[in-house]
Amino acid sequence: MLRWIAIIALAVGVAGTAAWGYKEHQEKNAILIQAENTYQRAFHELTYNIDLMHDKIGTAIAMNSRERLSPEMAEIWRLTSESLANVGQLPLTLLPFNKTEEFLSNIGEFTYRTAIRDLDKEPLSDKELDTLKNLYSQAGDIKDELRQVQHTAMENNLRWMDVQLALATEDEQADNTIIDGFKTVEKKIEGYAEGNVDSAISGTSSENHKYENIQGEKISEEQALQYSKDLFNIKEERDLSITETGDGADIPLYSISFSEENKRAYLDVTQQGGYPLTLLVDRPVGEQKISLNEGFEIAKQYIEKHDFKDMEMFNSSQYENVGIYSFIYNQDGVRVFADAIEVKVALDNGDIIGLTANNYYLNHHERDIPEPELSSEDARDFVNPNVEIQEDFLAVITNDLGEEVLVYEFLGLLGDDTYRIFINAMDGHEEKVEKLNGKEINYAGI
């Protein structure tokens, strides 16, 4: 009797385990399939998009009236951005596929610029047409290559999950058609990279003044350490650690840090001239004792003390008990947005707990600012008449094409929303419109 009970109990147990295992297995499969499907969708969409893009570039070249190009260019631009999104969803991160992504974004940038340009006034130049033809043939090659991969993948029923596994294990022997196919695509594009350098697709103007204003002698580690003590506001001897940047850095830096109980400080200072780029102090900030406005005065004195001249406050925000202030450079009454620094003040005792001046040093130089051709009143006519303008300034901004332009900056209200509108001070072109928010319903509160 007892034996039978035991046998039945065991049998039920085994059956139960089997059923449970089968269910788990099915669930796992379902999830795997779902993931696989996402990859498949991204991959097939990518192939399709590139194919379509190739066609569209061809049509654009063939178009007789250059003025009709804008919508076509916008279409190509849309396709490049979709393709990029799809590339991003594929598990290729460890595979060097960035050249292809760069290529796509180059096409995107080129077509975007052409699309937003007034082609009536400024039709495509012969050089640009050549660029377009170049892109056409290159896109054709990529398309063929990708279609090839797609074909093999489908014929052999290849799985992206396997690609992921192969990449994760970095198995050298693995002969994976998909990986190899993508590598071929990447190789092809690598070959084009140099060919495109002279074309109309080139870097933006902000590249030109990289750290122009950083001058002076190279400072030694001792000097950097000494300087950091001043910025960290420590008097006694401390165990400071210092490191230098590697080859990849845009500008050689010393990084200095120290930690003690409850406090950690970090500083980046340029080796040449010893300018502070980043200061970060991490410590618990207690109850607020000083106001945001008093914090502003502290921040202002601080940047003046550290030789940032003619800076004006651009924004201030309180996050819990910390005040964050941004300052921009003001050259003879013109606000220069690129030359910005940010300062963080602890509102418990007024300590400076952060500074970042990277943008300032990257962009800052004395600019040749021309006289505006339009008056502020003239420029107002280019603003949407429904916007109630509240404040206006002259400013230098970097526009969508990466050029620095002189603009009128209008701050105005449309309904309850505040907008910042930039009108070119020379020709009245609406360079940029931004909706300013900066605050949000406290989802966590109430």
Added chain:
Amino acid sequence: MTLRKYILLVIICLSAIGLQETYFPKEVDAFTNQVIQRGSTGDDVIELQARLQYIGYYNGKIDGVFGWGTYWALRNFQKDYSLDIDGLAGLKTRQKLVDVSKFDGKWVHEQIAKGNDFTYYGGTDLAKQTKPKAKAGGGSTPPKQQSTQNTGNQKKSTNNTANTGNTERKTTAVNVPQGFSQNDINLMANAVYGEARGEPYEGQVAVASVILNRVESSTFPNTVAGVIFEPRAFTAVADGQIWLTPNDKAREAVLDAINGWDPTGEALYYFNPDTATSSWIWGRPQIKRIGKHIFCK
């Protein structure tokens, strides 16, 4: 005898001071003496917004965050009352405002605490200006997050004469960096916590910066979510550590990175040299090492 008299005098003086201290009860609902500027948060801002609304300058929500709407309302008020138009609520402006408007602090704070939809225009019956907030979307937010989000504001303010707007009460809005939502910040904080919770503070800011640099870069997806969920981009996403609840430090680090701090020098990649097996990642130009991570282009 004279000594006793002296002592007595001193005692009387001391108790007089003590009496004075206790005689005037602290007025909870009046402006403190801070200059209120754009970006401020707290009770003073609530009073400022309510008073401006009372006389018809401010039409937005009374939420305790001095944003653009409040700024323009204040400037227009200053213009009409021929004060200096600086958008700062200094002593003169506050006095003028108190003279020409009323503020029922108890009522306003009650509405805020109850989460009601309310306005505070003068000349209209207050009871008609409030209604309970319609429940939106089921309100499935777990209350747990609340405590992490706002610990700073919740800290008990002892009942002394701290001359600021810091209180136990919460504001119904918060400052966020231009172009970012609290949700974006939280998602990034999740990623930073999952990837770098054992790192020094600057190492956490650095990881957040890499995410932002990738959003900016043309070779990566253009959204925070796109970058974070890019397959195989972050190990914390792959192994599920991203769904650990982040601490305040991770969130602060994200905020710093969004506000412009980038200790990496515009890095796009980072890796842990002890565990990285990909030969490709070692070939990238290295910028610097922070904590356990090497950051590269």
